[in-house]
Amino acid sequence: MSPKPKVAFFDFACCEGCQLQVANMGEELLDILGAIDVVEFREVMSEKWDQNYDVAVVEGSITDNHAVERIKKIRERSKVLIAYGSCATIGGVNGMKNNFPLEEIRKSVYGESAKFFDTIPTHAVGQVVKVDYFVTGCPVYPPEFVKVLKCALMGINYEVPDYAVCVECKLNENVCMYERGLTCLGPVTRAGCNSWCINNGNICYGCRGMVSNPNIKGAQDVIARYNIDMDLVQNKMNMYNKCRELNKK
Amino acid sequence: MKNLILSKERFEHFISLLAKKHNVMGPVHKGYDNFSFQPIKTAAEMTLKYVPTIIPPKKYFMPQYESFLEYDKTWGENMKAVVESEALVLFGVHTCDIAGIKALNIVFSDRPRDYNYLSRKKDVTIMGLECNEYCDEFASCAMMNNHLPDGGYDLFFTDLGDFFFVEVSTLKGDVIVEEIPVFEEALGRHFKELQGLRARKAKTFTNEVGIEYQHVPKILSDTKESLIWNELGDKCLACGNCTNVCPTCYCFNIWDEVNLDLKTGKRVRMWDSCQNEGYAKVAGGESFREERSARQKHRFFKKFKYMVDRYARFFCTGCGRCSRTCMAQINLKETLKKLKEEYAR
Numbered sequence A: 001m002s003p004k005p006k007v008a009f010f011d012f013a014c015c016e017g018c019q020l021q022v023a024n025m026g027e028e029l030l031d032i033l034g035a036i037d038v039v040e041f042r043e044v045m046s047e048k049w050d051q052n053y054d055v056a057v058v059e060g061s062i063t064d065n066h067a068v069e070r071i072k073k074i075r076e077r078s079k080v081l082i083a084y085g086s087c088a089t090i091g092g093v094n095g096m097k098n099n100f101p102l103e104e105i106r107k108s109v110y111g112e113s114a115k116f117f118d119t120i121p122t123h124a125v126g127q128v129v130k131v132d133y134f135v136t137g138c139p140v141y142p143p144e145f146v147k148v149l150k151c152a153l154m155g156i157n158y159e160v161p162d163y164a165v166c167v168e169c170k171l172n173e174n175v176c177m178y179e180r181g182l183t184c185l186g187p188v189t190r191a192g193c194n195s196w197c198i199n200n201g202n203i204c205y206g207c208r209g210m211v212s213n214p215n216i217k218g219a220q221d222v223i224a225r226y227n228i229d230m231d232l233v234q235n236k237m238n239m240y241n242k243c244r245e246l247n248k249k
Numbered sequence B: 001m002k003n004l005i006l007s008k009e010r011f012e013h014f015i016s017l018l019a020k021k022h023n024v025m026g027p028v029h030k031g032y033d034n035f036s037f038q039p040i041k042t043a044a045e046m047t048l049k050y051v052p053t054i055i056p057p058k059k060y061f062m063p064q065y066e067s068f069l070e071y072d073k074t075w076g077e078n079m080k081a082v083v084e085s086e087a088l089v090l091f092g093v094h095t096c097d098i099a100g101i102k103a104l105n106i107v108f109s110d111r112p113r114d115y116n117y118l119s120r121k122k123d124v125t126i127m128g129l130e131c132n133e134y135c136d137e138f139a140s141c142a143m144m145n146n147h148l149p150d151g152g153y154d155l156f157f158t159d160l161g162d163f164f165f166v167e168v169s170t171l172k173g174d175v176i177v178e179e180i181p182v183f184e185e186a187l188g189r190h191f192k193e194l195q196g197l198r199a200r201k202a203k204t205f206t207n208e209v210g211i212e213y214q215h216v217p218k219i220l221s222d223t224k225e226s227l228i229w230n231e232l233g234d235k236c237l238a239c240g241n242c243t244n245v246c247p248t249c250y251c252f253n254i255w256d257e258v259n260l261d262l263k264t265g266k267r268v269r270m271w272d273s274c275q276n277e278g279y280a281k282v283a284g285g286e287s288f289r290e291e292r293s294a295r296q297k298h299r300f301f302k303k304f305k306y307m308v309d310r311y312a313r314f315f316c317t318g319c320g321r322c323s324r325t326c327m328a329q330i331n332l333k334e335t336l337k338k339l340k341e342e343y344a345r
Helices: A015-024 A027-035 A065-077 A086-090 A092-099 A102-116 A142-152 A165-173 A214-224 A228-242 A246-249 B009-022 B095-109 B115-123 B173-177 B187-204 B212-221 B228-235 B293-310 B321-326 B330-343
Strands: A006-011 A036-041 A053-059 A079-083 A133-135 B001-005 B023-029 B035-041 B066-070 B088-093 B126-128 B156-161 B163-168 B252-256 B264-271
Touching: A006 A015, A015 A142, A027 A142, A036 B066, A053 A065, A053 A086, A065 A079, A065 A246, A079 A086, A086 A092, A086 A228, A092 A228, A133 A142, A142 B023, A142 B252, A214 A228, A214 B228, A228 B095, B001 B009, B001 B187, B009 B088, B009 B163, B035 B228, B088 B095, B095 B115, B095 B126, B115 B126, B126 B173, B156 B173, B163 B173, B187 B212, B212 B293, B212 B330, B228 B293, B228 B330
Parallel strands: A006 A036, A006 A053, A053 A079, A079 A133, B023 B088, B088 B126, B126 B156
Antiparallel strands: B001 B163, B023 B035, B066 B264, B156 B163, B252 B264
8 A cells, every 4th residue: 555645734824723623623533644644733743744745734824925935835845735724715814914004014013023024915825826725714614624635635626616605505494694684795605614604503704705706786786785884794705805806916 | 085184183193193103394483484394293393384495395305415326446337326215204395395396206207217316205205285375475376376286295284274174195195194093084064164265265366477377488488688687697696595495496416425545435416506606617617607697597497498398397386485585686476577578569
């Protein structure tokens, strides 16, 4: 039997919650460890690996020049790169930084020591280096993470569903949040999480990014009909999706 | 065929006994005027006066997600077929949803036959329930002629105040009324009350759209290029709600789910929708229905033309779910009315 693929986990600007999702997977983690050889994973082990990686699993977004250099090096050393979690795949909540002038945000975070810290607008990993697989979500939905890992190990494609969270939500027969008088981003957010939040009584925050071809005008009409403040929706959208603006440039 | 009555006093007892012997699913209130077929043990858990459930009882015939093959690389092409099915009783199915199941029966009996669907069909006992009044303004069951019982069930219940009139339609239904001895013979006065209800319904349940349904295929063919379709496309969010809640939509997507050994796995299918972005996309990224207007048009043609051409059956049951669930307020009845006006011009 050929040796198990060497897999390393890395983190950039993030809360490390997605690593926790993996570490907390329970019994299924044993099956995963039967299929791969984890050579680096800062949250759960001290060992480091000085050779190339078969698969690099990257959490977090790229927010300074040091991170740019580091992710480029990881990319060079990895046959396959998986970006996982919203910070890595779409910029996530770190993208809110891009709402402010860089200087202002640097001072508010580092105060007098600001001059010691460089900063750049928040980027998703895929906006800096080539990414082979995306596992979106804040945090990642563990079944989807496993699905993508298997695709990576087999060298086949994984398509993030390009339809709305509403599709999975309807299949789960949830009462629509709009009927409950709540504002939910399900109609424009990409599915693949099995409507995890709504199944548990919460609204969709749009953490998986937008569908590729949203009907902006139609969505605005719906929002107006439900008497929802457009700024509120804009803010909700930007909470996770601010970095999409970088793609337009 | 035989006719019985079940006194209201005995109804709770009937459901409890039924649920002791069978897996019973009935309409359950989920809040905010939303209902869903769920497992029940007692009559009290059900709401019998209900607006059509979020998704129709088709979920018991073709589950949202199911495995149908198991494989192991060492078996080569010899995959193992699997059917995950269990016997169950559906209580309180409206006539619109029975019409939906009848439509699906035709599709899945066509060759190549769908054995997963057909095995479940064999396992399910259907107990229908008549609507004495309209559920809401979205329904068009009278237009589609689905507001009265017309077969497709094992037992059919009509609420007539102090008692249910019960039509025993199949042997399967007969076995149940024999094993649960709570029914009485239907007498002349019971038939009279049933006829009274039907006479009242003939006055209240009238064609909601003002189009004879037989004319809809022609209207659609003649309004193919209408701008009305573009209006629908401008509104549509392509969320897929209209098709996922439709009692006759049956499209699914298929893929393999490999286990972590990367050698064994299963082939699964999940409901798919012609409204979804990727549905008509092929290798290379080309989509045959890129515009949302074309997808909406396809939905109407599927219900009122293509299936009629192929199976001589309308695939709209008039349940109203698509309009009820649409956040963009795309309304089936209104759309048909507009198309008819344009057609008449």
